[in-house]
Amino acid sequence: MVMKKGLVVTGDAQFLEDESTKIFARKVADHYSARTNQTLEEREASPIIHLKKLNNWIKSVLIQLYARRGDAVVDLACGKGGDLIKWDKAKIGYYVGIDIAEGSIEDCRARYNGDADHHQRRKKFTFPARLICGDCYEVRLDKVLEEDAPFDVCSSQVTDSFDVGFALHYSWSTEARARRALANVSALLRPGGICIGTMPDANVIIKKLREAKGLVFGNSVYWIRFDEEFSEKKFKSSSPFGIKYKFHLEDAVDCPEWIVPFHVFKSLAEEYDLELVFVKNSHVFVDEYLKRPDFVELMRRLGALGDGNQGQSTLTPDEWEVAYLYLAFILRKRGQPEQKRVNSRRDKGKMQISKEDIMYVGSEI
Numbered sequence: 001m002v003m004k005k006g007l008v009v010t011g012d013a014q015f016l017e018d019e020s021t022k023i024f025a026r027k028v029a030d031h032y033s034a035r036t037n038q039t040l041e042e043r044e045a046s047p048i049i050h051l052k053k054l055n056n057w058i059k060s061v062l063i064q065l066y067a068r069r070g071d072a073v074v075d076l077a078c079g080k081g082g083d084l085i086k087w088d089k090a091k092i093g094y095y096v097g098i099d100i101a102e103g104s105i106e107d108c109r110a111r112y113n114g115d116a117d118h119h120q121r122r123k124k125f126t127f128p129a130r131l132i133c134g135d136c137y138e139v140r141l142d143k144v145l146e147e148d149a150p151f152d153v154c155s156s157q158v159t160d161s162f163d164v165g166f167a168l169h170y171s172w173s174t175e176a177r178a179r180r181a182l183a184n185v186s187a188l189l190r191p192g193g194i195c196i197g198t199m200p201d202a203n204v205i206i207k208k209l210r211e212a213k214g215l216v217f218g219n220s221v222y223w224i225r226f227d228e229e230f231s232e233k234k235f236k237s238s239s240p241f242g243i244k245y246k247f248h249l250e251d252a253v254d255c256p257e258w259i260v261p262f263h264v265f266k267s268l269a270e271e272y273d274l275e276l277v278f279v280k281n282s283h284v285f286v287d288e289y290l291k292r293p294d295f296v297e298l299m300r301r302l303g304a305l306g307d308g309n310q311g312q313s314t315l316t317p318d319e320w321e322v323a324y325l326y327l328a329f330i331l332r333k334r335g336q337p338e339q340k341r342v343n344s345r346r347d348k349g350k351m352q353i354s355k356e357d358i359m360y361v362g363s364e365i
């Protein structure tokens, strides 16, 4: 049991929220809703364009490593659908995207339908899809998606092609939300199913905080600020939730976020039958997977580190420092996969999604 500011949380069965949690969830939703789709020119002019491309490469590698043809995928905090093309390349069979930000879900719908400007030249996506607007860390998604589950892959990515924020860490404001997030992932996955995720690396953030003179640190493209309550820079292992900081990243994020001590994340995930397959800081990830020729070729095409020919431009040292703030992880749901796949759930998806098809869900579910 964890006590925080008068709020008693006994875990998953009793989901209690204080007002501030709701306000922060709304702040995050409003921040992402307000972010408009950029044109290709605006995107290329971004001060963190190479970082965005690097993050896209990391997500593509994860998807190529773990998604298989025909997989049913649930994308928690799907945003504007920045990963749709990656899923298409992996030839998945069904996609459900969920996000709290109405504006982002609407952009995701436009992108899926092929209405978003920079995707007009694209052919249609090959998989049917459903979109849901709701709070992934509050709503019982097993109930909402009862007829769609089980899924083969659950994705929760912090780093999208437009923003570089992240997703599961937004659940870490209270133990109840963190538990709901993991309970949702576990309930949606089939035995042997995979959860692909990226999120801020708490070890790096705390190390940088301790090295800083005050409570703020950063460089020309980002800053992180902790409140006075953390002036001693010490964090009790008995309260690993609700450690809030403000994250600002040029042309991307300006949101409250929460520290996720990875060892706590790992043991909480185990309680929900999710075993850690690996966790790697982005720097280590790049180092390791750039040893594979197919991923080097992918990096060349995405252009994060220059294209090896004329395109010499690459990440600035400041962008590379931001990459260090993130990690990638894979969890696997315990148990043996069934031999035969059930594909009926795809009937729930559409090849063209109308505004009316978007399902809005609240916490009463």
Ligand SMILES: C[S@@+](CC[C@H](N)C(=O)[O-])C[C@H]1O[C@@H](n2cnc3c(N)ncnc32)[C@H](O)[C@@H]1O
Pocket (backbone or CB within 6 Å): 025, 028, 029, 032, 033, 076, 077, 078, 079, 080, 081, 082, 083, 098, 099, 100, 101, 104, 134, 135, 136, 137, 138, 156, 157, 158, 159, 160, 161, 162, 163, 164, 165, 166, 167, 170
């Ligand atoms: C940095 S974006 C990542 C978007 C997408 N995963 C990608 O990589 O392209 C983070 C997303 O998390 C969503 N988000 C934050 N809190 C959420 C919550 N409680 N429930 C659902 N989505 C949430 C935001 O609305 C935003 O779209």
